[in-house]
Amino acid sequence: MSDPPPKRRLRMTRQRRVILEELKKLKAHPTADEVYEVVRERLPRISLSTVYRDLETLCEWGKVRLLEVGCAKKHFDYDTRDHYHVRCARCGRVENLPVEPFTYLEQAFRDLTDYEVTGHKLELIGICPECKRKEEEEKKSKEEAP
Amino acid sequence: MSDPPPKRRLRMTRQRRVILEELKKLKAHPTADEVYEVVRERLPRISLSTVYRDLETLCEWGKVRLLEVGCAKKHFDYDTRDHYHVRCARCGRVENLPVEPFTYLEQAFRDLTDYEVTGHKLELIGICPECKRKEEEEKKSKEEAP
DNA sequence: TTCAGCAATAGGAGTTATTCCTATCTTATG
DNA sequence: CATAAGATAGGAATAACTCCTATTGCTGAA
Numbered sequence A, B: 001m002s003d004p005p006p007k008r009r010l011r012m013t014r015q016r017r018v019i020l021e022e023l024k025k026l027k028a029h030p031t032a033d034e035v036y037e038v039v040r041e042r043l044p045r046i047s048l049s050t051v052y053r054d055l056e057t058l059c060e061w062g063k064v065r066l067l068e069v070g071c072a073k074k075h076f077d078y079d080t081r082d083h084y085h086v087r088c089a090r091c092g093r094v095e096n097l098p099v100e101p102f103t104y105l106e107q108a109f110r111d112l113t114d115y116e117v118t119g120h121k122l123e124l125i126g127i128c129p130e131c132k133r134k135e136e137e138e139k140k141s142k143e144e145a146p
Numbered sequence C: 001t002t003c004a005g006c007a008a009t010a011g012g013a014g015t016t017a018t019t020c021c022t023a024t025c026t027t028a029t030g
Numbered sequence D: 001c002a003t004a005a006g007a008t009a010g011g012a013a014t015a016a017c018t019c020c021t022a023t024t025g026c027t028g029a030a
Helices: A014-025 A032-039 A048-060 A104-112 A129-144 B014-025 B032-039 B048-060 B104-112 B129-144
Strands: A065-067 A075-077 A084-088 A094-097 A116-127 B065-067 B075-077 B084-088 B094-097 B116-127
Touching (some): A014 A032, A014 A048, A032 A048, A048 A065, A104 B116, A116 A129, A116 B104, B014 B032, B014 B048, B032 B048, B048 B065, B104 B116
Parallel strands (some): A084 A116, B084 B116
Antiparallel strands (some): A065 A075, A116 B116, B065 B075, B084 B094
């Protein structure tokens, strides 16, 4: 069929294991930077570039998934299955939507475009509970002392 | 309700008019950089920062829409109505899907999250005809001279 | 158990896309 | 025409990556 990928022997190093473990613990879908912050508590000498490289490697390896959500930063997910997301328009936080993806959508849309369709993404936009709370606090303090 | 926005008198300057006109001509959904390239042919002294600022202003003004698609760059659209998109996984090009958005989706998903849902985005991923063609050419030239 | 060789790392430089800053220029109005 | 708010060009600054290099660390064959 096509050329076999250059087979390098990937190693489960300490850095990679810790990154994977911490990613698993986080319920949300952190950015590389956020992963770096938590991993640093266990491996203080790890470098940000290692975090980026290892997250990419773990993606290729199929152990982690890269989310290309509608914002500049890359988000990573321990759960590699296809699923939909909610994103907070204020803080950018991303979380899962507990629902099975609609596989029929791609089929239904295939005739609407001359692209060779390979997948789809559905993203709910909203305000997360924390940001909503902050917003209300701000409004209140404004009313009290304008 | 809430504070009225600080009312500044926005001006339809030459730069803004040209940006708007060129954006209207482009069928795809260009990035700021692509807008800059075409606008430069009519206004050679325009600066990239003006393009960014004016695109943002035109968005606030409701004359242009910012698309936050699943890739690092910002894309802009002359058509400000809600609609879905296809994106090329290779080159990042974005185009419209000629279909009415499914307004019921938000309602249906509302109970699945504690976010205050304000919208949703649906994006088909695929390979655009041009990238598909290039891919096939590469494959062919590989077979001929390996 | 040593060692050759590939893989991985830390640290920092480089890149890309975007935003910010400032001195200067425009333009609508009085 | 004066003038003041609004815009602009040009470049510096920033954010989020991505790449480079010298060094370190595994790992499997001898």
